[in-house]
Amino acid sequence: MTEQDALEDYRTYLTVNKGLSPQTVRAYMADITQALHVLELRGIDTLDAITLDDLRSWMAHELHGGLTKTSLARKVVAVRGFFDYAQTHGMCRTNPAAQLATPKQAVRLPVVLSENQAEKLVEVSSQDHNVLALRDHAMVELLYATGMRVAELTALNVTDIDFSQHMVKVTGKGNKQRVVPVGAPAMRALAEWMRSGRGALLAEGEETTPAVFLGARGGRINQRVVRRVVHESAAVAGVPDVAPHALRHSAATHMLDGGADLREVQDMLGHSSLSTTQRYTHVSLEQLRAKYEKAFPRA
Known part of the structure; x- marks a missing residue:
């Protein structure tokens, strides 16, 4: 199965099995596709070739490019979900994102009226x-x-x-x-x-x-x-x-x-x-x- 096939399978899973809205599915898939594209530019073009260090390097790349920790945390959640699905369904041998932690953020309290x-x-x-x-x-x-x-x-x-x-x-x-x-x-x-x-x-x-x-x-x-x-x-x-x-x-x-x-x-x-x-x-x-x-x- 190609990487593109895996992505399409996951898109269907999010839509049909998870029942997520079209907007949410688009956002998740855009985050995952962007992360894989960055790794492909570095010569890592198969799911099995991706390591935890590669994903951490991708995170550093995003932060260096000006992405906020909040936005990066959302991307990490999307990537973790994809690799968990990919391993479970035999699309890759291991899950390199299993230990991928979201960046620590300052706690922001919700805006509340009295x-x-x-x-x-x-x-x-x-x-x-x-x-x-x-x-x-x-x-x-x-x-x-x-x-x-x-x-x-x-x-x-x-x-x-x-x-x-x-x-x-x-x-x-x-x-x-x-x-x-x-x-x-x-x-x-x-x-x-x-x-x-x-x-x-x-x-x-x-x-x-x-x-x-x-x-x-x-x-x-x-x-x-x-x-x-x-x-x-x-x-x-x-x-x-x-x-x-x-x-x-x-x-x-x-x-x-x-x-x-x-x-x-x-x-x-x-x-x-x-x-x-x-x-x-x-x-x-x-x-x-x-x-x-x-x-x-x-x-």
């Missing part, structure tokens, strides 16, 4: 009552109430909402589904949008679209529009300019501050690893330290 700032952001999105305003308010409320990702919000279908149980079914990365509770304010905003706004935006011929949130032309809303709505709401509310993902971070942090269990937050966010969720405990501790130093006279 509870007061989040409240202002949600309130400002509810001030108008036209069709688009009803939609925008419901989106902002739902993003903060559930901590869902933008892609998950735009993928919501009408059948995913359980108004009687105050629950919503969310389809996350890898098509993994989870059921997330929704608070009363967000549920009211969602019900108002469904009752008084959604029907008005259904474009002619698209009455059967299953999407919860619609664009101005009646089709499923674009992620770019959701991001614009959050940025504009933040500007009007006078809070720090944030992207929708900051509402996800804020929801998780505020839940932990309120006494939620780490596992509960992990389930709500759809994190596969608890270590990902644990970042928010660091945010809570940093905020506690800041409040302590400001309020305690002997701090």
Whole structure:
């Protein structure tokens, strides 16, 4: 099997078996192809000829070329996954990337709004009552109430909402589904949008679209529009300019501050690893330290 055949096999595996999005698959394959190309330029043109030292040399080449450690870490994960698959399926005798470590990075805490700032952001999105305003308010409320990702919000279908149980079914990365509770304010905003706004935006011929949130032309809303709505709401509310993902971070942090269990937050966010969720405990501790130093006279 040629190297190109191995790459195509892996592309199919990521798409069919792993269920990754086309964008994610393209990014992974571009990272792997670029790494193999660098090694080919050095005369290493078969998978069996690649060693751990070769891959470390490739990493050094990337850093020397100005690639950030964060971007390189993503590439290393992609390369490790490919070689693990290649060895498992008999495409190479050994896995040279098995011991390939990602570059150490400084811990960056997520951007988080305070509870007061989040409240202002949600309130400002509810001030108008036209069709688009009803939609925008419901989106902002739902993003903060559930901590869902933008892609998950735009993928919501009408059948995913359980108004009687105050629950919503969310389809996350890898098509993994989870059921997330929704608070009363967000549920009211969602019900108002469904009752008084959604029907008005259904474009002619698209009455059967299953999407919860619609664009101005009646089709499923674009992620770019959701991001614009959050940025504009933040500007009007006078809070720090944030992207929708900051509402996800804020929801998780505020839940932990309120006494939620780490596992509960992990389930709500759809994190596969608890270590990902644990970042928010660091945010809570940093905020506690800041409040302590400001309020305690002997701090």
